[in-house]
Amino acid sequence: xxxxxxxxxxxxxxxxxxxxxxxxxxxxxxxxxxxxxxxxxxxxxxxxxxxxxxxxxxxxxxxxxxxxxxxxxxxxxxxxxxxxxxxxxxxxxxxxxxxxxxxxxxxxxxxxxxxxxxxxxxxxxxxxxxxxxxxxxxxxxxxxxxxxxxxxxxxxxxxxxxxxxxxxxxxxxxxxxxxxxxxxxxxxxxxxxxxxxxxxxxxxxxxxxxxxxxxxxxxxxx
Amino acid sequence: xxxxxxxxxxxxxxxxxxxxxxxxxxxxxxxxxxxxxxxxxxxxxxxxxxxxxxxxxxxxxxxxxxxxxxxxxxxxxxxxxxxxxxxxxxxxxxxxxxxxx
Numbered sequence: 001x002x003x004x005x006x007x008x009x010x011x012x013x014x015x016x017x018x019x020x021x022x023x024x025x026x027x028x029x030x031x032x033x034x035x036x037x038x039x040x041x042x043x044x045x046x047x048x049x050x051x052x053x054x055x056x057x058x059x060x061x062x063x064x065x066x067x068x069x070x071x072x073x074x075x076x077x078x079x080x081x082x083x084x085x086x087x088x089x090x091x092x093x094x095x096x097x098x099x100x101x102x103x104x105x106x107x108x109x110x111x112x113x114x115x116x117x118x119x120x121x122x123x124x125x126x127x128x129x130x131x132x133x134x135x136x137x138x139x140x141x142x143x144x145x146x147x148x149x150x151x152x153x154x155x156x157x158x159x160x161x162x163x164x165x166x167x168x169x170x171x172x173x174x175x176x177x178x179x180x181x182x183x184x185x186x187x188x189x190x191x192x193x194x195x196x197x198x199x200x201x202x203x204x205x206x207x208x209x210x211x212x213x214x215x216x217x218x219x220x221x222x
Numbered sequence: 223x224x225x226x227x228x229x230x231x232x233x234x235x236x237x238x239x240x241x242x243x244x245x246x247x248x249x250x251x252x253x254x255x256x257x258x259x260x261x262x263x264x265x266x267x268x269x270x271x272x273x274x275x276x277x278x279x280x281x282x283x284x285x286x287x288x289x290x291x292x293x294x295x296x297x298x299x300x301x302x303x304x305x306x307x308x309x310x311x312x313x314x315x316x317x318x319x320x321x322x323x
Contacts, residue, residue: 006225010233017237017260021244026252033256036237040263043233046225047274052285056266059289064259064296071300072252075307094246098239105235109228126279135279136286143283147290154294161301 005046012039026072030065037061049127230271237264251303251313255296262292 016035023029037060044053125131136144237260244257266285273281306318 002224006229010229013233014236014240017240020253020256020260021240021247026250026256029253029256033259036260036263040267043230043267044270047230047270049270049274049282052266052270052282055286055289059293060259060263064293067296067300068252068256071303075252075304075313090246094243097246098243101235101239101242105232105239108231108235126273126277127282131279132282132286135283140280140283143287147287150294151290154297158297158301161298162304 002046006043009039009042009046013043027069030069030072033068034061034065037065044127047127051127051129051132227271227275230267234264234267234271237261237267249314249316251306251315251318254315255299255303259292259296262288 013036016032016039019032020029020036023032037056041053041056041061044050044056241257241261241264244260245254248254248257266288269281269285269288273279273285303313307313310317312318
């Protein structure tokens with residue numbers, strides 16, 4: 001029974017993983033990847049790890065894949081992947097590497113079957129939430145706290161990377177490193193509601209654009 | 223007959239191989255990103271299998287932390303993808319081969 005379930009979910013995982021690589025449309029790849037995650041969660045349940053299985057579904061299939069699908073739909077790139085002639089040597093390289101890793105998998109099969117490790121048939125509480133939480137908050141407290149710092153850094157980094165413009169008022173946007181002036185400040189006849197802006201680099205250029213001279217500049221004062 | 227440890231390890235190696243092949247073959251940066259997630263999941267399967275067969279909870283704690291790192295990687299990586307797309311109007315990694323946005 002367990003063997004049949006293992007074969008079913010392993011075949012599902014491998015098939016969905018192959019579909020992830022084979023699909024040209026990234027959205028179909030994402031859906032296939034969700035299939036891989038779900039079948040791996042079923043395998044975790046078979047391995048008596050229900051907490052990890054639940055977290056797999058919630059965090060991976062839920063949060064991370066929603067983020068990926070959101071970005072795919074936000075960018076909405078319809079272009080098909082095109083092969084370039086100068087990169088064609090990478091395909092045989094990938095085949096060779098895949099063959100090497102498959103050979104390693106075969107080696108692992110024959111190596112591990114000779115090892116004395118046998119599955120313990122006794123019922124254990126290893127995978128339960130209480131035992132994981134107990135270990136996480138006692139002997140592995142420092143990695144847990146470091147992980148929280150890592151998440152904080154990820155939040156700050158993602159916000160810094162994804163931020164484009166900082167809105168100060170309507171129609172005026174500030175790019176870091178530049179000074180952007182609303183157009184009607186330079187040209188009073190320009191319509192106010194149009195979001196036009198003039199970019200300037202540096203204080204001197206702003207002063208020149210605004211036609212003002214700094215009377216408080218100590219270098220120009222006698 | 224129950225599933226052996228080697229079965230899970232072989233499945234993990236196959237999934238990892240598919241992920242590596244995807245990273246090498248694919249051109250779309252989001253697809254490469256998903257192949258990296260596939261490789262992380264293959265490693266997670268190894269951790270859980272060893273944890274279950276050795277009756278040690280440490281492997282599952284590793285999986286927990288790997289998932290956290292994967293979530294952080296997803297946030298930062300997708301931010302980088304957005305920045306690349308904003309500057310280059312493409313998702314092809316060959317067009318972003320210099321280390322400048």
